[in-house]
Amino acid sequence: MIKLTIPGRPISKSNFKLHNIHGQAWMPAKGKHSKYLAYENMIAGYINQQYQGEQIEEDLITVLKLYFPDKRMGDLHNYPKSICDGIEKSGIIKNDKQLKPVLLFNYIDKEEPRVEIFLYPVSKYDVSYTITEK
Template structure:
């Protein structure tokens, strides 16, 4: 039935799609579903979101423009995905559930980040614009809170080499993230934004 409101809660540490893409030899992104390895986690997470969205909102379909309020609860403040990347991951699963028609319906969104060591999760509320409107304001605190300071991400260890021998040297000192074998030459692709290497043999078996 058509509706103007839905709420979804999915337990577990939220994950970002960008961390689970592989890249083929042509640089094209691949999102694996059945490789039997670590990268399948995102596809399973998306399926869980779709299942929970539908089971928690039986027969509900929102067809209009939507205001979304997303609360993301991580295990720790020290290490977690970028919250701005989480939205795509979540709405892919919500769209797959049929709760909304297309994630382009999300016209306004509020995202809040929290921490819950014991119960990491996300909570999402969807409000149809025909019945709901959004108001917000930002005001100066009467009593300032302690600042949360963010540091630049640490660079992955890389061998310093000249451009003519870069690919060969990098590959020779790295192992396949799946099978663990040393990689020589150019028989590999990169994954996880260049931080993981997959040999072509594993790529052929998994995809």
């Protein structure tokens, strides 16, 4: 199991997309909308500081724990894309398609907003789901 921590408030990819006249989405490299690319690069940098191993070629069970400073978190389903793109950009995996399944949890931590990433190689770990009635 690999645990990685990215400090700071998580950033959603959908907030920074622009669309051309044909409706195609694109991510600008400059200006106020470039914040997403900076976040993706920041994720890659922190991962490269924390993980010194070989590039991982197998699929990984991925657990993302998002810690927000307050209840303003937006649509949680938009956060994994920015995080998974940052993981791929770090070079520890070849393609973010290797990150499956992705389990997403959200918490409030006013003092230390962050993203915790847990990667479990499918050759060593299995995941099961249990949903029980209250």
